[in-house]
Amino acid sequence: MTVEIIDHLMLGWREAGTWQNLSYCFLGVTLGNLLGVLPGVGSVAAVSILLPVTYHVPPATGLIMLAGLYYGAVYGAVTGAILLNIPHTVSAIECLDGYPMARQGRAGVALFMTTMASLCGSTVGIVVLALFAPPLAAVALTFRSPEYFALVVLGMTGAAVLARGSPIKSFVSVIIGMLIGLAGIDVTSGVARFTFGFTNLLDGIGIGVIAMGLFGVSEIMINAGIVMSPAIQPSSISWRSLLPTREEWSLSWRAILRGTGIGAGLGLLPGAGPVLASIMGYAIEKQVARDPGRFGHGAIEGVVAPEAAANAACQTGFVPTLTLGIPADPIMAVMLAALTVKGISAGPDFITTHPDLFWGLVVSFIIGNVLLVIWHVPFIGLWVRLLTIPFQLLFPAVLVFMCIGVYSIQQSPMDVLMMLIFGGVGYVMRLLRFAPAPLLIGLVLGPAMEQHLRRSLIVSHGDPMIFLQRPVSATILAAAAAVLLWTLYKSFGSVAAPKPVEHGVSQKTGQPNE
Amino acid sequence: MSPAALRDTDVIGGVLTVGVAAGVLIESSGYGYGTVLRMGPGYFPTVLGILLLGLGLALTARGLQRQSEPIALPQLRPVVLIAAAIILFAVTLTTFGLAPAIMLLVVVSAYASPVPRPLVIGLLGVGLTVFAYVVFVRLLSLHLDLLRW
Numbered sequence: 097m098t099v100e101i102i103d104h105l106m107l108g109w110r111e112a113g114t115w116q117n118l119s120y121c122f123l124g125v126t127l128g129n130l131l132g133v134l135p136g137v138g139s140v141a142a143v144s145i146l147l148p149v150t151y152h153v154p155p156a157t158g159l160i161m162l163a164g165l166y167y168g169a170v171y172g173a174v175t176g177a178i179l180l181n182i183p184h185t186v187s188a189i190e191c192l193d194g195y196p197m198a199r200q201g202r203a204g205v206a207l208f209m210t211t212m213a214s215l216c217g218s219t220v221g222i223v224v225l226a227l228f229a230p231p232l233a234a235v236a237l238t239f240r241s242p243e244y245f246a247l248v249v250l251g252m253t254g255a256a257v258l259a260r261g262s263p264i265k266s267f268v269s270v271i272i273g274m275l276i277g278l279a280g281i282d283v284t285s286g287v288a289r290f291t292f293g294f295t296n297l298l299d300g301i302g303i304g305v306i307a308m309g310l311f312g313v314s315e316i317m318i319n320a321g322i323v324m325s326p327a328i329q330p331s332s333i334s335w336r337s338l339l340p341t342r343e344e345w346s347l348s349w350r351a352i353l354r355g356t357g358i359g360a361g362l363g364l365l366p367g368a369g370p371v372l373a374s375i376m377g378y379a380i381e382k383q384v385a386r387d388p389g390r391f392g393h394g395a396i397e398g399v400v401a402p403e404a405a406a407n408a409a410c411q412t413g414f415v416p417t418l419t420l421g422i423p424a425d426p427i428m429a430v431m432l433a434a435l436t437v438k439g440i441s442a443g444p445d446f447i448t449t450h451p452d453l454f455w456g457l458v459v460s461f462i463i464g465n466v467l468l469v470i471w472h473v474p475f476i477g478l479w480v481r482l483l484t485i486p487f488q489l490l491f492p493a494v495l496v497f498m499c500i501g502v503y504s505i506q507q508s509p510m511d512v513l514m515m516l517i518f519g520g521v522g523y524v525m526r527l528l529r530f531a532p533a534p535l536l537i538g539l540v541l542g543p544a545m546e547q548h549l550r551r552s553l554i555v556s557h558g559d560p561m562i563f564l565q566r567p568v569s570a571t572i573l574a575a576a577a578a579v580l581l582w583t584l585y586k587s588f589g590s591v592a593a594p595k596p597v598e599h600g601v602s603q604k605t606g607q608p609n610e
Numbered sequence: 611m612s613p614a615a616l617r618d619t620d621v622i623g624g625v626l627t628v629g630v631a632a633g634v635l636i637e638s639s640g641y642g643y644g645t646v647l648r649m650g651p652g653y654f655p656t657v658l659g660i661l662l663l664g665l666g667l668a669l670t671a672r673g674l675q676r677q678s679e680p681i682a683l684p685q686l687r688p689v690v691l692i693a694a695a696i697i698l699f700a701v702t703l704t705t706f707g708l709a710p711a712i713m714l715l716v717v718v719s720a721y722a723s724p725v726p727r728p729l730v731i732g733l734l735g736v737g738l739t740v741f742a743y744v745v746f747v748r749l750l751s752l753h754l755d756l757l758r759w
Contacts (some may be wrong), residue, residue: 152750262620262678264669268627271662275634278655287641287651313692320688320722488723489734492716495692496738499699499715504752512700516693523689527681528623546654558647 101226104455111456112463117157124161125464128168129471133176133479134490139169140536141312143430145497147304148504155438156453160460162434166427167218167410167461170370171468174210174403175479178203188371189378193391193398200394204337204476205344209396210403211472213352217404218465220356221363221411226458228364228412229447233419236444241555242563244420245548246572248541251366251422253576255538257583258372259531266534269525273538274545276301284550296510303433303539305511307426308498309518310525310532316491317523338476340396348400351381355401359408366416369425370406371533377405411461418442418454421544426536433540617680620673627666634659688722695719707757708747712739 111117124146131142143165150158178194190210197206239247252274256266279290280300291297340348358380359373381401382391391398413424421442423429432442440450447454472479502515522532556562564570615621634655644650672678695718703711716735720726739756746752 149750262669264665264672265623268623268662268665268669271658271665272630275655275658275662282641282651285642285651289641289651289655290637313696316719317689317692318685320692320719321685321724488720488725488727489730491722492720492731492734493738495695495719496712496715496742499696500712500742500746500752503700503703504746504750507753509700509703512696512703516696516700519696520693523684524626527684528619528626529679530623546649549654550649553646553649558645560646 104226104451105459107452108455108457108459111156111452112160112459116153117160117456117460118463120153120157120161121164121460121464122467124164125168125171125467126471128165128170129172129468129479130482131165132169132172132174133482134485139166139173140307140310140426140430140533141315141494141498142169143427144304144307144312145494145501147430147434148501150434151437151505155435155440156456158434158438159431159453159457162431163414163457164460164464166431167407167464168468170406170410171211171214171472172479174214174399175207175476176483178206178210178399179480179483189374189402190399192378193393193395196392196394197396197399201337202394202396205340206396206399207476208338208473209340209344209348209352209400211469213348213355213400213404214407214472215465215469216352217356217359217407217409218411218461220360221408222458222461222465224360224364224408224412225414225461229415229419229454232415233444233447236419239420239444239568240566241548241551242566242569243572245545245552246563246569246576247366247420247422248545248548250572250576250579251416252534252538252541252545253579254366254368255425255534257579258368259534261529261531263583265528265530269530269532269534270538273535274542276306276535277539277542278546283547296508301514302505302511303430303536304505305502305515306518306539307430307536308502309515309520310522310535311426312494312498313515313519314522314526314532316495317519318526319487320491322487338473344396348396351397351401352404354380354384355404356408358401359405359410360412362405363409363412363424364415366420366422366424368409369413369428370409371425373405373409374402377402414457418446419444423537423540426533429536429540614677614680615674618673618677619681620669620678622673622681624666624668624670624673627662627669629666631659631663631666634662691722692719695722703754705758707755708743709739709757712742 112121127146128139128142132139143162146162146165150162153161174190174194177188177190178198181191181195194206194210197203252270256270257263259266259269275290277300279297281288281298288298355377358377359370362368362373362376363370378398378401381395381397382388385391385395385397409424413428416422417424417428417432419442421432423432435442440446440453498515499512502511503509505511525532525535552562553560562569563573638652638655638659641652641655642650643652643656695715698718699711699715702714713735716738717731720731720734743756747754747756
């Protein structure tokens, strides 16, 4: 077993350790960190902007870069949350205690401890990924259409229920995403669906176009009219200010471990991404704390636990994404699409047919996390200084990259207009408090759901009981039903459930991405 | 119906959802439902349309019963300027080339900010044009002219 792991890691190093892949890993984590730190650019939009680049490089290189962008953004986002109170996708919950810490002059400590928390969460996450993905893939090899149908149902239920805001609205988002996913020629019958006579819709709408519109354009439309100014002087983050006191350290390490455990576990579930992990990490810290009253006023556990959880979930989220083909969050959905373009489909045989790709990715995670710690401890001042770039200069630049990026996918100006349309859709959704993230999950899973439903019913001669007669699919469907019932119970049973407090920028920018 | 209900995010969202569901049901009725054994192209969209209809009605009912949150008034200036900037980019890119398209995109969108600074915006446009040309046209060999007429 141990020898096997070493062999695998050696294989991964041969893939990830090439100069090209190392430099794309560096590029990915650095850009991810940059875009995570900067306000107004969601990480989904960031991943989508770089999606076209993956068409020009080998699959491993592209995947390493996109993945680096993904966990790099998780590392970076917390900087903005602590210093500017910016609720980014994954770091929204860290604003609650991180920003008060910054206002008490403890920003340096918060930044240093979150980096340690990220490192711990990621490391454990990577170990879980390396240990659990191969056996899970082996189990998943026995799965047939009914099991996949059940998994897709679970993934979508999870995505809808766990998103922030009203579950009914999130279900609407999921279903609209599924319907958009069906647009184009139906593979089974050859009928063109939802194309309304436009020939350029026959191949469906690219996920990059939709993601950049929904997350990038709408985010900019909302934020462009706001003047944001940093509340912190870059010079106040000195080397010395990074070091925690003995008391802060002793409060933190247990919180980091708890957060890591929660995140690593949740990440394994299809449909539960880092956002949920960070919220759960926060909730549990508040539960176990001796004095919950400190939370919201700069409790360090409330910053480090969600951060550890988010990073752990970020890494273990690759388990369901790669072995089952069920993305844990919208960014994973974009990554799966990038693989599909290369003719590689994620699923139970992914690890056995592309061991170099899988283990290369695992090793690149290790390299990327080391890079991120280097970026965040000695160079923290650099990122803090970045926050002083005025947003009014930032968003036109982001728009330029999105527009050219979208155009370059198919060399089509129509795609740029399509992105604008989805920007409008995203803007309206935000105004009406619909979470856009479930839409992207529905988009990827919708066509899969139809396929598996069709095949299952052909096998069973039209008998829907097939889903309940097969033990695995029945169990998964029962889990989905349990999640659903729990949500119903929560939304109708206890109205007094504590809602995450939104304050500062979040009120002006509307809902955070998820 | 009270005026507050008309501005409620649940009510507006619910009504819009019902509208989308109706559109989906009408559109997919032309595809052919098939049977459960041999699902036609219209089967699955119809099921989704019915679910969407139910959710939309539930949302509307909930909003009418207990108001959730009034809709925030959209800020017209940034929305219109950013939309215009993207449309201008899409129209000019292949007809006039990369440089005019990027300059228009940057200048028009930058005025979405409440405090635009013309000189800085101009410099930003030039810098981004050079950067985009080097990265996308030279390095990623995207077929685009810098300027054409």
